[in-house]
Amino acid sequence: MSQLSVKHLLGIKYLQPADIELIFETADHFKEVINRTIKKVPSLRDVTIANLFFENSTRTKLSFELAQKRLSADVINFSVGQSSVKKGETLIDTVNNILSMKVDMVVMRHPNPGASVFLANNVNSCIINAGDGTHEHPTQALLDTYSIRERLGDVAGKKVVIVGDILHSRVALSNIFALQKLGAEVKVCGPKSLLPKHIEAVGVGIETDLRKALNWCDVANMLRVQNERMDASYFPSTREYSQQFGIDMPLLDSLDKQIVIMHPGPINRGVEITSDVADSDHAIILDQVENGVAIRMAVMYLLASKI
Amino acid sequence: MSQKVLLNATEITIILNRLACQLIETHLDFSNTVLVGLQPRGIYVAKRLAALLTEEYGIKNLQLGYLDITFFRDDFRRGDKVLNASKNEMEVAVEDKKVVLIDDVLYTGRSIRAALTAIQSYGRPSEIELLTLIDRRFSRHLPIQPNYRGRQVDVIKNEKVIVSWKEVDGKDVIYMVNK
Numbered sequence: 001m002s003q004l005s006v007k008h009l010l011g012i013k014y015l016q017p018a019d020i021e022l023i024f025e026t027a028d029h030f031k032e033v034i035n036r037t038i039k040k041v042p043s044l045r046d047v048t049i050a051n052l053f054f055e056n057s058t059r060t061k062l063s064f065e066l067a068q069k070r071l072s073a074d075v076i077n078f079s080v081g082q083s084s085v086k087k088g089e090t091l092i093d094t095v096n097n098i099l100s101m102k103v104d105m106v107v108m109r110h111p112n113p114g115a116s117v118f119l120a121n122n123v124n125s126c127i128i129n130a131g132d133g134t135h136e137h138p139t140q141a142l143l144d145t146y147s148i149r150e151r152l153g154d155v156a157g158k159k160v161v162i163v164g165d166i167l168h169s170r171v172a173l174s175n176i177f178a179l180q181k182l183g184a185e186v187k188v189c190g191p192k193s194l195l196p197k198h199i200e201a202v203g204v205g206i207e208t209d210l211r212k213a214l215n216w217c218d219v220a221n222m223l224r225v226q227n228e229r230m231d232a233s234y235f236p237s238t239r240e241y242s243q244q245f246g247i248d249m250p251l252l253d254s255l256d257k258q259i260v261i262m263h264p265g266p267i268n269r270g271v272e273i274t275s276d277v278a279d280s281d282h283a284i285i286l287d288q289v290e291n292g293v294a295i296r297m298a299v300m301y302l303l304a305s306k307i
Numbered sequence: 308m309s310q311k312v313l314l315n316a317t318e319i320t321i322i323l324n325r326l327a328c329q330l331i332e333t334h335l336d337f338s339n340t341v342l343v344g345l346q347p348r349g350i351y352v353a354k355r356l357a358a359l360l361t362e363e364y365g366i367k368n369l370q371l372g373y374l375d376i377t378f379f380r381d382d383f384r385r386g387d388k389v390l391n392a393s394k395n396e397m398e399v400a401v402e403d404k405k406v407v408l409i410d411d412v413l414y415t416g417r418s419i420r421a422a423l424t425a426i427q428s429y430g431r432p433s434e435i436e437l438l439t440l441i442d443r444r445f446s447r448h449l450p451i452q453p454n455y456r457g458r459q460v461d462v463i464k465n466e467k468v469i470v471s472w473k474e475v476d477g478k479d480v481i482y483m484v485n486k
Contacts (some may be wrong), residue, residue, distance in 0.1 A: 003389040029392040033378065038428040205314035301378075305389050 002218040004302050008120045008127040010079050011136035012271060024146055026298035027291070033071060033291055044073035047304050049105045050098050053079045053130070057109055059265055059289065060130050060140070064107050065298035073304075076084060076103070090113065092097065095123050102214035104301065104307055108132075126307050134168050142175035142293040145182055147288045148219055151260055156183030161213045162244060163189045164223035164272055166198050167234075171264045172223060176204055176265055189213040190245055215254055221262040222247065222272040238271055242298075248274040260284055309485045313441070313460060313468065316479040322457040322486060323352075327359045329455050330407065333436075337366050340405045341432075344374040345422055346393035349410035351472045352440050356409065370404075372397040379421040402430035407455075413439035413471040416451035441468055441481060 013221050033041055049068050053061055068075045078098070095106060105126045108116055113135035120127045131137040149155050160179050166172045166188045179186050180203060187205040188195060200206060207213040214220055225241065235241045247261065259281040261273065269275050278285060314322070334340040337360070344353025350373045353479040377392035408422050419437060426432065442459035445465070462468055465486050473479045
């Protein structure tokens with residue numbers, strides 16, 4: 001009987017390849033569950049989960065909440081807008097207050113990198129990181145790699161390019177770790193101003209010519225330009241960005257082979273990818289969303305067996 | 308660890324044939340019946356019975372599914388054991404059908420309790436029956452009894468019944484081990 005080597009899901013960095021495989025296998029079963037007439041199983045009926053979102057989110061929050069409800073867990077939601085955080089309460093106090101109401105598991109998104117690791121070290125609960133600043137977003141990376149495995153059969157040996165705003169992206173870092181652990185080759189591509197210094201130290205290649213990158217890869221993961229995290233001007237204009245680093249149909253058609261297009265959402269249509277690409281057969285963007293629920297069910301199911 | 312053979316290959320074949328005949332007695336042409344093998348080990352009993360029914364007894368269009376009950380079990384998060392799931396293969400419709408749940412060993416009855424809930428995810432059967440190859444007597448935790456039983460055995464708590472199949476384990480034999 002296999003189980004996860006970790007008690008929390010704080011980042012892909014802390015997982016073993018076998019953990020990721022176990023999550024995928026479990027997600028396969030949950031994917032079948034969410035396609036039944038009755039899409040619910042009673043596994044977590046005695047578990048209470050708090051969703052703490054200190055930063056805005058639509059799909060991640062919905063996906064987690066749906067996954068929790070499909071597992072029959074009790075759910076409480078917390079958004080920073082309506083909370084006492086505005087009155088000056090610290091993170092540990094906020095969470096400990098919630099935990100004293102007998103909550104078993106915490107799903108947290110926070111604007112500060114490392115917030116979930118800090119929380120795991122300071123409170124007595126199972127923590128799932130739903131994105132911490134520009135650090136990691138492990139469930140997104142799991143669902144991305146799971147979607148690649150689903151479309152291409154395997155992740156090992158595949159070539160994946162991550163395009164766009166690598167500097168501000170937690171999705172990029174988690175994806176790099178997950179892809180490498182599963183044996184894929186990774187390159188990043190974007191304007192130099194949006195590539196972190198020393199990114200090659202984590203073992204990824206760098207490409208600043210999108211056409212070359214696309215001709216090399218099997219999968220292109222197009223990241224969103226995160227205007228809200230930009231404290232300075234990183235490229236001259238959106239138009240110039242989309243001309244150099246955006247994908248449109250003529251570009252895809254001119255490539256030597258067919259590639260898979262991914263996007264973690266939300267899409268800036270016409271910036272990273274054009275509408276016809278987003279809605280084409282190349283794109284697996286909506287599969288990623290569906291797989292997100294199955295992956296999150298698998299993660300919570302496997303972690304719940306350890307509390 | 309001591310080991311004692313409960314049934315050999317010939318006895319298993321005879322019993323499977325009898326069970327197939329008993330099923331035919333109740334279900335006739337099986338047009339309104341679905342056989343459901345329980346994962347992970349009940350599916351081999353179901354496969355054998357299905358093969359007998361089609362090949363030996365000429366039943367046509369037999370409907371067979373495999374149900375995994377892991378997410379419906381009542382011992383999740385109780386004890387150290389992690390529960391890993393197996394595959395559901397329920398391509399058949401169970402709505403308004405007579406369902407026969409098939410498992411290898413009936414012990415506490417808890418798996419069957421879980422299966423009774425799990426099957427509802429696929430629809431509302433008109434009737435549910437239970438077939439088990441081995442029925443461990445005096446060990447039930449729940450009021451569950453089989454409609455068709457291969458062999459009833461008396462096995463105490465620290466003994467285990469192991470059913471091995473030619474196609475997966477090398478030979479057909481059912482034995483009892485002392486843990």
